[in-house]
Amino acid sequence: MSHKITYAAIDKQVESNSMTDTILDISIKNKIPHLHECGGNGVCTTCRVRVLEGIQNLSPKTQYENVSCHARKWDPSIRLACQARPKGDVKIQRLIWSSGEVNSLQKELVPTGLAEERPIAILFCDLRNFTNLSSRNLNFDIAYMLNKFYTALGEPILMNNGIIYQYVGDEIIGVFGTTGGTAQKNCEDAIRAALGMQYALDFLNRSDLKDMDIKLKSGIGINFGNAFIGHLGHPTHKQFSVIGDPVNVASRIQNETKATQTDILISDTVYENINQETVVVGQNFLNKLAGKDDPLHLYELIGFNNMDLQLELQSSMNVMLADEDEFARIFYDKVFKAAPFVRNLFKTNMADQGRLLTHMLGGIVYSLSRPEHLTRGLAKLGQSHVQYGVKEEYYPVVKQSMIETIDEVLGENRTEQTMNAWNAALDFVIDTMKANAKPRPQPMHA
Numbered sequence: 001m002s003h004k005i006t007y008a009a010i011d012k013q014v015e016s017n018s019m020t021d022t023i024l025d026i027s028i029k030n031k032i033p034h035l036h037e038c039g040g041n042g043v044c045t046t047c048r049v050r051v052l053e054g055i056q057n058l059s060p061k062t063q064y065e066n067v068s069c070h071a072r073k074w075d076p077s078i079r080l081a082c083q084a085r086p087k088g089d090v091k092i093q094r095l096i097w098s099s100g101e102v103n104s105l106q107k108e109l110v111p112t113g114l115a116e117e118r119p120i121a122i123l124f125c126d127l128r129n130f131t132n133l134s135s136r137n138l139n140f141d142i143a144y145m146l147n148k149f150y151t152a153l154g155e156p157i158l159m160n161n162g163i164i165y166q167y168v169g170d171e172i173i174g175v176f177g178t179t180g181g182t183a184q185k186n187c188e189d190a191i192r193a194a195l196g197m198q199y200a201l202d203f204l205n206r207s208d209l210k211d212m213d214i215k216l217k218s219g220i221g222i223n224f225g226n227a228f229i230g231h232l233g234h235p236t237h238k239q240f241s242v243i244g245d246p247v248n249v250a251s252r253i254q255n256e257t258k259a260t261q262t263d264i265l266i267s268d269t270v271y272e273n274i275n276q277e278t279v280v281v282g283q284n285f286l287n288k289l290a291g292k293d294d295p296l297h298l299y300e301l302i303g304f305n306n307m308d309l310q311l312e313l314q315s316s317m318n319v320m321l322a323d324e325d326e327f328a329r330i331f332y333d334k335v336f337k338a339a340p341f342v343r344n345l346f347k348t349n350m351a352d353q354g355r356l357l358t359h360m361l362g363g364i365v366y367s368l369s370r371p372e373h374l375t376r377g378l379a380k381l382g383q384s385h386v387q388y389g390v391k392e393e394y395y396p397v398v399k400q401s402m403i404e405t406i407d408e409v410l411g412e413n414r415t416e417q418t419m420n421a422w423n424a425a426l427d428f429v430i431d432t433m434k435a436n437a438k439p440r441p442q443p444m445h446a
């Protein structure tokens with residue numbers, strides 16, 4: 001007996017005749033991209049769906065789902081796709097489309113009634129000469145440009161465990177560590193985000209904004225300290241808020257980048273909390289900030305000392321996957337040319353398969369900052385590949401084809417460091433997949 005699973009939003013209906021497959025299993029079998037960062041282990045919640053019809057046709061909630069629902073105060077219509085097994089027709093909607101969205105969901109873990117101080121890193125990024133640009137361009141062009149700016153520069157915040165907290169005029173504010181993390185991790189995440197934002201802005205100027213003859217510049221200030229986190233506002237309209245002196249100081253540090261003609265300035269509290277050997281700082285300043293009695297020590301951040309794997313992967317990913325279908329097409333052409341005998345392992349439409357692959361590659365880069373999810377996800381992928389008939393000896397040809405594709409697609413944006421980073425990342429992905437290439441034990445279910 002088969003049942004129908006309908007995916008709202010993409011208006012797709014598939015059939016399943018298994019009583020044991022989860023919704024996630026059904027998505028993967030039907031090549032429907034479905035984020036599953038922890039590989040279906042019930043801990044990341046990225047596979048969550050809203051059940052629009054037929055909730056009674058799903059298996060009861062598992063213990064993992066009860067934990068997530070309780071912590072995030074979900075209404076009963078939300079289920080984890082990797083835990084819920086359809087026994088009849090259901091209509092669902094996937095709730096998370098991109099890995100970047102996952103980070104913003106951290107706000108869910110800040111309970112509505114919470115009002116407490118937490119040690120966080122705060123990043124202010126300002127678009128330079130915005131007033132000048134506004135007076136010289138049409139409103140629609142300005143809106144287009146701002147959206148490009150917010151998107152390109154927001155991604156590095158999200159990729160580094162941060163939350164895009166607010167846009168104030170032409171400023172983006174990112175916060176790191178609202179749900180925990182050590183002082184060192186929160187400060188290092190903020191630093192990596194700042195350097196990634198510089199890279200993203202440079203690429204934006206060279207790509208989308210090139211034809212508009214606009215060259216954007218930014219200034220970034222980062223501070224670290226105890227800030228108040230909670231929900232503030234009228235009882236009918238409360239907003240997630242981060243307030244306190246460290247936030248005000250971060251804003252003023254950003255302002256100092258204009259007077260000091262620097263791109264990124266970090267406070268001494270940030271500098272004290274990071275591994276100083278890993279970064280290159282330029283000038284340092286003892287500046288009195290507006291509204292402060294004592295001068296503050298500020299450091300100009302130049303970059304990382306050695307290749308930072310995460311920054312290289314993050315900064316190249318958007319360029320590399322700018323046209324995901326093209327990336328996948330080039331990659332599979334290379335694989336099938338180098339190893340024609342693997343072609344018949346692939347059962348379905350290669351365009352759909354390509355989308356799953358690029359979705360997974362993007363997810364891997366985003367989840368570098370959540371290694372506990374990433375390793376579980378890759379372990380599951382390794383097990384599935386045994387079932388697809390993939391043998392250990394096929395991996396080198398796939399790796400080589402992937403490296404050649406990255407090299408080709410990056411073109412003039414390719415650097416030796418970027419290629420080294422992708423080499424190392426693919427080795428890690430493949431080693432983790434191979435180490436876990438055992439069939440998955442069938443879960444116990446009701």
Ligand code: HEM
Nearest residue numbers: 028342345346347348356357360384388390394395398429
């Ligand atoms: C870098 C390592 C690899 C990654 C990240 C990767 C990624 C993926 C992803 C995301 C899928 C979609 C299904 C799923 O999520 O389970 C998939 C399916 C598949 N992969 Fe891979 N893969 C890798 C290596 C390989 C290798 C070495 C082979 C051997 C030729 C291979 C052959 C296949 C096949 C046959 C399928 C199923 C296709 C179908 O059902 O039509 N993959 N892979």
Ligand code: FES
Nearest residue numbers: 040042044045082
């Ligand atoms: S919770 Fe379902 S995939 Fe992670």
